[in-house]
Amino acid sequence: MSVTExxxxxxxxxxxxxxxxxxxxxxNQERETDECTVFINLEKSNYGKLYYVGIGVFVxxxxxxxxxxxxxxxxxxxxxxxxxxxxxxPVFDLRxxxxxxxxxxxxxxxxxxxxxxxxxxxxxxxxxELSKDGxxxxxxxxKQELERLMLAVNNDRNRPSx
Numbered sequence: 001m002s003v004t005e006x007x008x009x010x011x012x013x014x015x016x017x018x019x020x021x022x023x024x025x026x027x028n029q030e031r032e033t034d035e036c037t038v039f040i041n042l043e044k045s046n047y048g049k050l051y052y053v054g055i056g057v058f059v060x061x062x063x064x065x066x067x068x069x070x071x072x073x074x075x076x077x078x079x080x081x082x083x084x085x086x087x088x089x090p091v092f093d094l095r096x097x098x099x100x101x102x103x104x105x106x107x108x109x110x111x112x113x114x115x116x117x118x119x120x121x122x123x124x125x126x127x128x129e130l131s132k133d134g135x136x137x138x139x140x141x142x143k144q145e146l147e148r149l150m151l152a153v154n155n156d157r158n159r160p161s162x
Contacts, residue, residue, distance in 0.1 A: 001100055003049060009100075010042060010107055017111045025054075028118045035060055035149075036127060038118040039078065049094035053084040053110065057121050057136070062145050079145075080127065082136055084110055124150050 001009075011021065019026035025041030039056045056078030063079075090096055091106030098106070117135060120126035124146050130136040138146065 001094055001103055006094055009104060013107050013111060034122045035124050036121055038121050051092040055082050057127060061149060079142060080136055085113055
């Protein structure tokens with residue numbers, strides 16, 4: 001499969017799975033109640049026809065940064081990052097002889113992984129659960145910031161209304 005065909009296939013499946021194409025990647029459909037936004041992009045290896053899918057989670061108000069999905073500068077540094085599951089590596093390695101149908105099924109499998117992942121990653125609590133399940137690594141400094149955000153939300157909820 002050529003690079004052009006693969007990119008077209010990935011985009012076709014991403015948009016059919018309700019991911020919005022934006023600049024060099026796809027943004028998960030946002031909801032008003034989301035505390036976090038998930039963004040994916042295809043990253044080409046420098047060593048041939050090999051791709052990785054970068055999965056970025058942007059936590060609103062983390063480290064004092066607001067999130068505006070129309071401002072693409074924020075997509076350069078996600079709060080949390082991981083790549084596609086390693087068992088899907090053959091799907092993204094265009095150097096192998098995987099059939100077009102098998103590659104399509106593999107990209108669909110990636111989105112079967114992404115749907116529940118993105119749903120859980122909509123909240124800070126969900127991110128924490130993803131970390132406990134081994135699906136997302138949270139560096140100590142980020143963990144401390146997430147705890148600060150969760151404490152602030154809890155304090156706002158417990159504050160009496162006037």
